[in-house]
Amino acid sequence: MKYHFTTLILCILSTTLSFAQKQLTLEELWSGAYQSTSMQAVNALKNSNQYARIELNTQNKSQEINLYDFKTLEKSKTIFSTQNHPSIENIDAYVFDDREEKMLIATHSEPIYRHSSVATYMIYDLQSKKIKSFTDRKISEPTFSKDGTKIAYAFENNLYIYDLQSEKTITVTTDGKKNHIINGISDWVYEEEFAVVRMFEWSLEGDKLAYVRFDETNVPEYSMDIYGNGLYPTQQVFKYPKAGEENAKVSLHLYDLQSQKSNTIDLSEFHDFYIPRIKWTNDNNFLSFQVINRHQNDLKLYFVDAKSIQKKLILNEKDPAYVDITDHLTFLKDNSFVWTSEKDGYNHLYHFDKNGKQLNQITKGNWDLTSYYGIDEKSKTLYYQSVERGSTTRDIYAIQINGTAKRILSKETGTNSAVFSPDFNYFILSHSSHTNPISYTLNRSKDGKLIKNILDNKKLIDKLELYQLPKKEFFTIPTENNWEMNAWIMKPKDFDPSKKYPILMYQYSGPGSQQVANKWWDSNDFWHAMLTQKGYIVVAVDGRGTGFKGAEFKKTTQNQLGKLEVEDQIIAAKYLKNINYIDAARIGIWGWSFGGFMSSNCLLKANDIFKTAIAVAPVTNWRYYDTVYTERYLKTPQENPSGYDDNSPIFFANQLKGNFLLIHGSADDNVHVQNSMAMIESLVQENKTFDWLIYPDKNHGIYGGQTRLHLYTKMTKYILENL
Known part of the structure; x- marks a missing residue:
């Protein structure tokens, strides 16, 4: 068969393009194009060993609360639908009474702060299928009494009790x-x-x-x-x-x-x-x-x-x-209780009798327990999550209350978490890793045996193949006192070790936190991957003060918040700049909240190492932050003034040499915009050139509408122009 030369060229071009790396975009990122499908939150019913969840009925556009059997995961019935009850336009939340005969359903919710809200609540009777109002006010935290005959709730800072039988309201305060x-x-x-x-x-x-x-x-x-x-x-x-x-x-x-x-x-x-x-x-x-x-x-x-x-x-x-x-305190039928403690240097489970006498330490070892799922009193078996197989991983375990017969229930390496059935016979296992999106399976609690696959996100895996995403390579960086800092690195897909690459470091670094974990990607990971497509290397390092490596590693930063953490990011930067493919003159760093505090300090205190920093919603002086968090790690400013001032960026504005972008939301109730305003004033008085951006009426998350797209567009442009 004969081909014309032009036809041959077109064929070669077509083949080449079909294998080209598809470019990640911010528009796709913030439209949810790379988002994995997650299983909706499971609300377990203790009596019937079922779970409930809110679902959208696409046929009639109504919302439903459906029941599923834990053993088969099959839907058993619909217990509530907005189609049948037009007084509920939207189901924001719901809660069962202990007998699972009634529900409180919330609608028209209004958020207050991070966790709090007020809403209109209705009582729904599952047997009569009738719904009724018990107050015409928007209230907070309505809660059934254990026998389901009363509801306590808060309204305008006072407590009330509604009696379902007499239909009367008692004023408590x-x-x-x-x-x-x-x-x-x-x-x-x-x-x-x-x-x-x-x-x-x-x-x-x-x-x-x-x-x-x-x-x-x-x-x-x-x-x-x-x-x-x-x-x-x-x-x-x-x-x-x-x-x-x-x-x-x-x-x-x-x-x-x-x-x-x-x-x-x-x-x-x-x-x-x-x-x-x-x-x-x-x-x-x-x-x-x-x-x-x-x-x-x-x-x-x-x-x-x-x-x-x-x-x-x-x-x-x-x-x-x-x-x-923590919320780990669990009382057994004899009023003995399970408690977690770091008293042996790692977070572990303990069993105490009702008088506080320690009966035994249930879990032991040089690793931290990270979640406690509860106890099956019939078999005297406790279920928990830990980092026993490495501080960047999570696994599910079962153990007897006397500390014997420990067994691992998760098999695949990565991040595993679980939701157990009320009778503890089964659990829904969620698993992800840095190479695999989250998947869900039904497993047997006795031995972890797989019973049924639920969701695997294969469509996302197939879709992302077109982008040829970079791999996260995990490694460690040594620091003083023989500590090892966990780290990961992302390189461009066409990485050439003979070339020089600019590097952007990303971290949070707050006490007990973790950024270097073997789990699936969040939005920042995809943004970082997009930067690798533009020729950057991205690295994350968890230094001293971060979590899941024991109490000593986590608490070594006590009374000097921001000192060792900054030193460790500088140590990491020096370690990286000595690698032959790193452009030592083009090292940047960014972070949000505590991470913004860190990136500011790194640029100022190591101005010979870092060229560029981005600080989003940063603390710039711990005197501006709240009592509970700040004093936990620093004591009060009156007791420890140097612990505050020696590591506050506002006092080091004169050391700015590189490129600095400061970003904050004006309605941040958590880290107040006062922090950035003080930083701006310090830099102005030192006649320093820098960039800043305030988002009107945005809180600590800086989101809503096109806000995140604008924010990351700004940061991307800043990195491309300044790093």
């Missing part, structure tokens, strides 16, 4: 007032740093309600201008205790439904303290609560007798640095 008194709902700093909103709990028999009261009258206020679209801006004013300032005064109360009176637990021996957790034990007469001092290095667990209102110290956990607050 009356002194709630915005920016002064809060009953049963956490203040801003508890919500953000202790990750808790609801601070009230029903007793097992539903005859008592425990709650925490916050008196934030003397807490200083922070105000933010909200520009909106009106002629005049409005202002959001809220209580925000910055480091060294006064916290809300907290107290603990027990409300008795029969007498309709509250009793106050005597905590007069404590001064300047937190109550981060309350939880009823398996004895209706005993409430557990935790008290931790302001330095957060002395945690006490108490039981309080609901009859005598007397408390008893059960456990006292101390640490030279700090004690982490």
Whole structure:
């Protein structure tokens, strides 16, 4: 067969183009084109061993709450549909009572802060299929009593109880007032740093309600201008205790439904303290609560007798640095309990009797437990996630409460997590790695045996083949005291070791955090991959202070936040610049929040190494940040002024030599834009040239509409022009 020369050229060109690397784009990234499909959140039902989830009925455009069997994963029935109940336009959230006979359904939700919101709630009876309103207000955190006959909720900083039988509402508290008194709902700093909103709990028999009261009258206020679209801006004013300032005064109360009176637990021996957790034990007469001092290095667990209102110290956990607050406390039928602690240098499970006597340490080894899933009391088996096979991986394990018969339930290397059926016979395993998107399987808890594949994201895998994504190569970088820092590197697909490449370092570096993990990609990973297509190498390094390598590694930065962490990024940069394919004159660094604090410090303190830095929503002076987080690691500014000032970027503005881009949202209630304004002023007074960008009315996440696309377009252009 004869070919014309031009035809042959076209054929060769066509073949070449078909194998060309497809370019990643920001438009595709922020439209969700690279997003993996995830299994919707599973809401387990304890009594029927089923799980429920919200789904869209594409045929009639309604929302449904559907039940699925844990053993087969087959849909058993639809228990609620907006098609049948037009009063619910959209299902924002739902919760069952303990008997699984009723549901509370939320609609028209309005967010407050990171975790909190108010919404319109309706009661739905699963047997009669009737729905009704119990209040015409938008309320917070409605919660069924254990017998399902009452609902406690918060409205405008007060607590109320609705009786489903009498259809009457009881007023529990009356002194709630915005920016002064809060009953049963956490203040801003508890919500953000202790990750808790609801601070009230029903007793097992539903005859008592425990709650925490916050008196934030003397807490200083922070105000933010909200520009909106009106002629005049409005202002959001809220209580925000910055480091060294006064916290809300907290107290603990027990409300008795029969007498309709509250009793106050005597905590007069404590001064300047937190109550981060309350939880009823398996004895209706005993409430557990935790008290931790302001330095957060002395945690006490108490039981309080609901009859005598007397408390008893059960456990006292101390640490030279700090004690982490978790939700791992689990009471068994005999009121013994499971607790996690780092007291042997690593995070492990312990078993205590009801008087606080340690029965045994359940897990042991030079590795951290990362999640605790619960205990099957029938078989006395506990289920947990840990990094036993390496600090960048996660695996699922089972172990007897006496510490024997440990077995691994996950097989593939990477990041594994689990959702167990209420009877602990089965679990839904999610698995991902740096080469494989998230997949879901149904497995047997006894041995981890695969029962059924659920979702594998194969379509995404096939789609991404066109982009020929770079691989993440994992390695370690040595530092002082024989510490090894975990790291990964992304190189261009056509990488040539004989060439020189600019390098962008990415990190967060906050206490207990981790960026170097063997898991599937997030949005930043795809952005980094896009930069490799433009000829850049991207590296992430977890230095000292990051997590999952034991307490010593994590807590070595205590009282000097930002010192060793910055030193380690500099050590990493020096290590990398000595590699022959790295262009030592073109090293950049970027980060968000704590990572922005870090990238700012690196550019200023190592101006001979770093050419360019981008800081998004950075802390620039820890004096501007909240009490709970900051003082956990630094104590107060009054006690440790050098720990604050020696590592605050605003005090090193005179050292700026390279290219600096500073970005912040004006309505950031977390890391206030005040941080960036102070940094800007310091740089201006030093007559330094830099770039900055403020996003009006955007919070710490800087998102909404086209905001993320604009933000990453700006950062991409800045890197291309300045690195």
